[in-house]
Amino acid sequence: MIVLDEYTKYFHRGSINEVIALKDFSLNVKNGDFITIIGSNGAGKSTLLNGIAGVFLPDSGKITLNDTNITNWPEHRRAAFIGRVFQDPLLGTCGALSIEQNMAIAAKRGKHRGLSIGVKSKHRKCFQAELKKLDLGLEDRLHDKVGLLSGGQRQALTLLMASLVRPNLLLLDEHTAALDPKTANQILDLTKEIIEKENLTTLMVTHNMNQALQFGNRLIMLHQGKTLLDVKAEEKQKLTVENLISKFYASQGDNFASDRMVLI
Amino acid sequence: MTLYSFIGAVEQGFVYGIMALGVYITFRVLDFPDLTVDGSLPLGASVSAVAITHGVNPYLSLLLASGAGFLAGMVTAILNTKLKILHLLASILTMIALYSVNIRIIGGPNLSLLGAETVIDSFSKTGVAAYYAAPIAFAVIAVLITVLIIWFLHTELGLAMLATGNNPKMITSLGVNTHFIIILGVSCSNALVAVSGALVAQNQGAADVNMGVGTIVAGLASVIVGETVFGNRTILQACFAVLLGSVLYRLAIALALGIEWGAFSFTPSDLNLITSILVITALTAPMIKEKITAI
Ligand SMILES: Nc1ncnc2c1ncn2[C@@H]1O[C@H](COP(=O)(O)OP(=O)(O)OP(=O)(O)O)[C@@H](O)[C@H]1O
Ligand SMILES: [Mg+2]
Numbered sequence: 001m002i003v004l005d006e007y008t009k010y011f012h013r014g015s016i017n018e019v020i021a022l023k024d025f026s027l028n029v030k031n032g033d034f035i036t037i038i039g040s041n042g043a044g045k046s047t048l049l050n051g052i053a054g055v056f057l058p059d060s061g062k063i064t065l066n067d068t069n070i071t072n073w074p075e076h077r078r079a080a081f082i083g084r085v086f087q088d089p090l091l092g093t094c095g096a097l098s099i100e101q102n103m104a105i106a107a108k109r110g111k112h113r114g115l116s117i118g119v120k121s122k123h124r125k126c127f128q129a130e131l132k133k134l135d136l137g138l139e140d141r142l143h144d145k146v147g148l149l150s151g152g153q154r155q156a157l158t159l160l161m162a163s164l165v166r167p168n169l170l171l172l173d174e175h176t177a178a179l180d181p182k183t184a185n186q187i188l189d190l191t192k193e194i195i196e197k198e199n200l201t202t203l204m205v206t207h208n209m210n211q212a213l214q215f216g217n218r219l220i221m222l223h224q225g226k227t228l229l230d231v232k233a234e235e236k237q238k239l240t241v242e243n244l245i246s247k248f249y250a251s252q253g254d255n256f257a258s259d260r261m262v263l264i
Numbered sequence: 265m266t267l268y269s270f271i272g273a274v275e276q277g278f279v280y281g282i283m284a285l286g287v288y289i290t291f292r293v294l295d296f297p298d299l300t301v302d303g304s305l306p307l308g309a310s311v312s313a314v315a316i317t318h319g320v321n322p323y324l325s326l327l328l329a330s331g332a333g334f335l336a337g338m339v340t341a342i343l344n345t346k347l348k349i350l351h352l353l354a355s356i357l358t359m360i361a362l363y364s365v366n367i368r369i370i371g372g373p374n375l376s377l378l379g380a381e382t383v384i385d386s387f388s389k390t391g392v393a394a395y396y397a398a399p400i401a402f403a404v405i406a407v408l409i410t411v412l413i414i415w416f417l418h419t420e421l422g423l424a425m426l427a428t429g430n431n432p433k434m435i436t437s438l439g440v441n442t443h444f445i446i447i448l449g450v451s452c453s454n455a456l457v458a459v460s461g462a463l464v465a466q467n468q469g470a471a472d473v474n475m476g477v478g479t480i481v482a483g484l485a486s487v488i489v490g491e492t493v494f495g496n497r498t499i500l501q502a503c504f505a506v507l508l509g510s511v512l513y514r515l516a517i518a519l520a521l522g523i524e525w526g527a528f529s530f531t532p533s534d535l536n537l538i539t540s541i542l543v544i545t546a547l548t549a550p551m552i553k554e555k556i557t558a559i
Contacts, residue, residue, distance in 0.1 A: 053437065079439035086433075096430040097423070105423050110439045115416075118423040161438075 007061035021047040023225040036212040039222035080110025083167030092158030095147030106161035152183035273518040277511030278402035286456035287483030303362025306476040308458025309465035333458025341450035345443040382466035486510035
């Protein structure tokens with residue numbers, strides 16, 4: 001469905017701070033794939049998701065969506081088919097606006113925005129029904145400012161908003177990392193539920209290897225802007241955390257000990 | 265304060281309140297500090313005055329003024345979004361350029377409208393006393409514009425504008441072109457400011473290229489005073505707070521100008537100083553209050 005072809009992205013190209021965040025990176029995501037992505041800090045995971053979403057354009061390479069070349073599409077145009085949840089719970093929602101206003105904005109993702117009233121009364125019922133599924137009591141707080149909600153509540157709302165209009169592709173970048181373990185698990189269950197129900201094609205970045213093994217049908221390990229490991233289906237089911245660590249270790253050698261990955 | 269100066273202050277409050285609403289859109293809704301207004305206020309005045317002296321209907325001249333203000337705002341917003349110039353600097357550049365442009369439009373530093381038919385005349389024809397005509401006319405126009413803004417901020421596009429100022433990353437990921445929204449918002453804001461300038465010119469019977477000095481500070485003062493006194497919990501509340509804040513601000517100025525200590529009294533040229541002090545006080549009041557209660 002979405003295909004990256006030798007995608008390369010530099011930061012600060014030409015200066016002494018130059019980093020190459022993704023190196024001739026190729027990836028073929030099939031419809032219905034749920035891919036978990038792991039890798040050490042600075043491996044290029046966020047760059048990959050941002051690159052697909054169109055936050056920046058590549059230095060070279062190509063992205064195609066269902067055979068349409070979207071390499072030069074700006075972010076807001078790609079948003080028509082992409083739903084996103086960020087690591088920072090504050091980023092995915094608008095704190096100054098109410099829950100229903102946020103949902104109304106999300107309900108228009110990829111559609112024309114005109115001069116009709118933003119929050120229509122016929123939508124409120126639907127918003128309430130959706131919020132009820134979260135089981136957080138938000139359905140009775142439609143008029144509350146989102147800024148009043150907790151990080152977990154905001155992240156749950158963001159997830160709901162990302163899937164309010166069915167996205168062809170869902171991008172999750174460590175979306176539970178800022179939450180306490182209990183809330184993180186709730187959000188993760190919710191994530192799974194939504195993805196399975198809607199059969200969403202998903203890329204999920206995580207630092208938790210167990211999560212990466214438990215979820216999805218394909219696992220990719222990134223390192224220094226390249227794919228270190230790419231396992232699918234049955235092969236993935238046989239994989240263990242020890243496997244992952246040793247595979248990583250084998251290709252890395254000694255600088256591994258300083259990595260955050262070893263802690264998990 | 266005499267009744268005469270009270271009515272005068274209310275009149276000024278409403279007519280400059282339209283400008284303050286424009287400042288509210290850039291400053292509060294879009295989080296875009298826009299100094300273009302110091303140039304777009306006299307721009308509106310100039311365009312309207314020139315149009316009226318050429319026989320254009322005064323209401324139509326308001327439309328022309330708003331169009332000119334819209335374009336001025338568009339220049340600032342394009343400098344910022346497309347050419348990546350910092351918003352403050354972009355707006356200062358437009359403001360400075362407008363000074364020259366305004367002199368070109370007028371063909372000199374000022375233009376008298378004495379004897380010409382104005383918007384206020386059509387209100388005095390309805391039979392209200394002459395000195396009530398202008399405040400009533402401005403109050404009606406300002407309230408209509410306030411209602412229009414409140415309505416707009418509740419539309420799909422208006423929600424996108426609110427979100428653009430609050431969380432541009434989120435609204436982009438939901439499919440909104442923030443550049444377009446910023447250009448639209450800053451342009452509309454300056455259109456309002458230009459209309460305000462046009463009405464001021466029609467009221468005082470002249471357009472002057474220097475009449476824009478301090479506009480942004482007065483606008484900010486109105487927004488901040490209004491929010492502090494009347495609150496801003498909902499959009500409706502915030503918009504009317506800005507309009508009433510403008511009236512309150514002009515009353516405060518009139519009051520200050522009336523103060524006499526022996527031989528000392530304020531002159532109209534002290535207005536900018538008083539305004540700055542007022543804005544600083546309003547901005548720091550919450551902080552100072554906190555400090556005092558902490559002691
Ligand atoms: N906006 C940016 N400007 C400059 N360099 C950047 C920027 N974003 C990422 N980088 C660099 O690109 C490389 C890849 O970063 P990226 O954020 O993709 O890593 P990551 O895999 O998401 O790491 P983490 O696990 O810490 O989130 C890093 O070296 C990083 O310093
Ligand atoms: Mg990251």
